[in-house]
Amino acid sequence: MADDLAAQLEQFLKQVEKRVPDRKTKLAMTKAGAVVLKQELTAVAKAKHYSNKKDPVYGHMADNISVAGKNIDGIKDGTAVVGWKYKGHAMNAVYTNDGTVRTRGDFWYDTTVRESKEAVFEAEKKVYEAMTK
Numbered sequence: 001m002a003d004d005l006a007a008q009l010e011q012f013l014k015q016v017e018k019r020v021p022d023r024k025t026k027l028a029m030t031k032a033g034a035v036v037l038k039q040e041l042t043a044v045a046k047a048k049h050y051s052n053k054k055d056p057v058y059g060h061m062a063d064n065i066s067v068a069g070k071n072i073d074g075i076k077d078g079t080a081v082v083g084w085k086y087k088g089h090a091m092n093a094v095y096t097n098d099g100t101v102r103t104r105g106d107f108w109y110d111t112t113v114r115e116s117k118e119a120v121f122e123a124e125k126k127v128y129e130a131m132t133k
Helices: 002-019 023-049 087-098 108-115 117-131
Strands: 065-068 081-084
Touching: 023 065, 023 081, 023 087, 023 108, 023 117, 081 087, 087 108, 108 117
Parallel strands: none
Antiparallel strands: 065 081
């Protein structure tokens, strides 16, 4: 009986291992999802918080959202990060999203991330299916 269970578990493990993406596939998947999220965030930031301020050095917050194919610590582990390289833009995003003592936040970032989960998943799924065939 124990041998049968061990054999079944071994067979199950082999089937599961075929479906788990390697680091290269995982990076391609998460980067595709990050690009979709970046597009969504850019569109919402331009619609809700675009100003006429022309910063010649850093530009506008909505125009400078970037995607990195590594984690927040700079390690390539199969994850991707969406955010701003310039901390001033990141702070503006926090202030407009969460609000301050003087201004009310509109939660545009949180709402956009939540509402775009399905589109991000579909982009990741498309890459996974293409790379695992």
